[in-house]
Amino acid sequence: MITLYRPGDSLWHRLPTGRKAALLAALVLGISLVPVSWAWWGALIPAAVCLGCYAVPGIGVTRLLAQAWAARWIILVTLAGQLLFLGPQPAVVNTARVVAIIAVATLLALTTQVTELLDAIERGLAPLARLGVDPRRAGLLLTVTLTTLPVLARAAGHVREAQRARGARPRLRLFVVPFLVVALKHADELGEALTARGVR
Amino acid sequence: MNTIELKNVSVRLGEVDALREASVALDGRTIAVIGDNGSGKSTLARVVGGLVPARAGEVRVLGLDPVRQAAELRRRVAFVFSNPDAQIIMPTVAEDVAFSLRDRGMSRRERSERVAAALDRFGLTELAARSSHDLSGGQKQLLALCGALVREPELVIADEPTAFLDARNARRITAHLFDGGPHRLLLVTHDLSLARRCECAVLVAGGRVVLAGDPGLVIAAHEKSLDDHPLPPRG
Numbered sequence: 001m002i003t004l005y006r007p008g009d010s011l012w013h014r015l016p017t018g019r020k021a022a023l024l025a026a027l028v029l030g031i032s033l034v035p036v037s038w039a040w041w042g043a044l045i046p047a048a049v050c051l052g053c054y055a056v057p058g059i060g061v062t063r064l065l066a067q068a069w070a071a072r073w074i075i076l077v078t079l080a081g082q083l084l085f086l087g088p089q090p091a092v093v094n095t096a097r098v099v100a101i102i103a104v105a106t107l108l109a110l111t112t113q114v115t116e117l118l119d120a121i122e123r124g125l126a127p128l129a130r131l132g133v134d135p136r137r138a139g140l141l142l143t144v145t146l147t148t149l150p151v152l153a154r155a156a157g158h159v160r161e162a163q164r165a166r167g168a169r170p171r172l173r174l175f176v177v178p179f180l181v182v183a184l185k186h187a188d189e190l191g192e193a194l195t196a197r198g199v200r
Numbered sequence: 201m202n203t204i205e206l207k208n209v210s211v212r213l214g215e216v217d218a219l220r221e222a223s224v225a226l227d228g229r230t231i232a233v234i235g236d237n238g239s240g241k242s243t244l245a246r247v248v249g250g251l252v253p254a255r256a257g258e259v260r261v262l263g264l265d266p267v268r269q270a271a272e273l274r275r276r277v278a279f280v281f282s283n284p285d286a287q288i289i290m291p292t293v294a295e296d297v298a299f300s301l302r303d304r305g306m307s308r309r310e311r312s313e314r315v316a317a318a319l320d321r322f323g324l325t326e327l328a329a330r331s332s333h334d335l336s337g338g339q340k341q342l343l344a345l346c347g348a349l350v351r352e353p354e355l356v357i358a359d360e361p362t363a364f365l366d367a368r369n370a371r372r373i374t375a376h377l378f379d380g381g382p383h384r385l386l387l388v389t390h391d392l393s394l395a396r397r398c399e400c401a402v403l404v405a406g407g408r409v410v411l412a413g414d415p416g417l418v419i420a421a422h423e424k425s426l427d428d429h430p431l432p433p434r435g
């Protein structure tokens with residue numbers, strides 16, 4: 001499944017979650033603000049920031065390459081689309097920017113346990129409690145979303161397998177209904193289980 | 201104090217009367233709930249656990265009203281389902297157990313000590329950092345029960361907790377349920393040998409409690425009804 005977190009002891013792992021999130025957000029913002037008029041610098045600066053972030057002991061540039069490899073289709077599609085319409089330079093600059101933003105943002109998930117993210121979200125949103133935002137619920141919503149995706153991905157696989165076992169040719173219409181049934185059933189059970197585990 | 205007490209409890213689920221004026225009061229430490237498929241066992245467990253409200257009648261669990269004293273009930277009563285997939289919330293094993301203690305106002309240190317001790321008791325220490333959704337069914341159910349017992353509940357409600365498990369894992373789960381702490385147990389099961397191990401038993405049929413008390417007598421009555429009507433009556 002897509003558990004992003006990698007245990008470790010790097011600089012990023014040791015940074016308190018709140019500060020880490022703020023710093024990474026600032027970097028992402030910085031990358032996205034590099035003006036297009038800077039020509040190739042628009043690609044070099046994001047790439048450099050990104051490399052700098054990953055080139056700390058305990059993470060390493062190989063991790064960055066692995067992430068890029070995992071996102072290779074997104075990268076290719078972005079690049080191809082822009083090449084077609086905008087020409088080589090803007091295409092490379094824009095793609096570098098997008099990839100750098102994804103890679104830098106991913107560092108947060110790579111180096112932070114979900115429990116700590118949850119704590120940080122609850123603390124970060126605490127001031128909004130007066131406006132009617134429930135920090136516990138907001139944090140939980142994120143966690144449950146993160147953990148439900150792999151469960152649903154697996155359920156989709158089961159539905160397809162069961163249909164193939166019965167000799168049905170893959171067709172979207174045949175897939176949607178059983179998948180929705182499974183997904184809704186999961187939502188139902190999850191709701192009860194959350195209640196049973198003391199989440200109100 | 202009675203473990204559970206139901207007085208003329210009715211529950212309607214959609215179009216179905218899942219419980220019809222069910223009444224029972226038991227103070228045993230371990231209570232088995234048996235009966236045919238669709239008889240209302242799970243509904244009884246869920247109404248006791250405060251997961252569905254009763255439409256009529258009165259429910260008391262450890263002396264608490266599961267609807268009006270829901271917060272108190274949640275602190276003292278844990279629930280285990282047959283399907284562990286929905287019960288596991290956090291991405292890794294240790295984090296999932298720790299999740300159960302989030303609202304306990306403990307220091308981080310105390311929390312992680314409690315989690316480590318619980319993982320150790322369940323033989324899950326080696327899996328602590330593993331992705332919880334990639335575990336086998338048996339390991340998931342152990343994790344789900346570990347997450348329930350780490351809260352040190354007074355009552356554990358378990359609805360066919362061993363339904364999907366092999367014999368070895370089923371035994372591990374039942375050992376934790378029966379002897380894993382001072383908690384009381386309400387166990388919904390089709391395994392009559394497990395029901396026999398309980399201090400008392402409840403037989404549910406057609407949404408009613410038809411017999412409760414000594415497990416030997418209750419199981420005998422259930423078996424007799426199986427012998428008398430091996431096939432469902434024809435309409």
Ligand SMILES: Nc1ncnc2c1ncn2[C@@H]1O[C@H](COP(=O)(O)OP(=O)(O)OP(=O)(O)O)[C@@H](O)[C@H]1O
Binds near residue numbers: 214215216217218239
């Ligand atoms: N969510 C629901 N909506 C509508 N009817 C339901 C729902 N859940 C259960 N029922 C119905 O309520 C009745 C009792 O169901 P319940 O799940 O309590 O039975 P059970 O004794 O646990 O059966 P099993 O041994 O198969 O688990 C059944 O007739 C069932 O069809």
Ligand SMILES: [Mg+2]
Binds near residue numbers: 241359
């Ligand atoms: Mg049931």
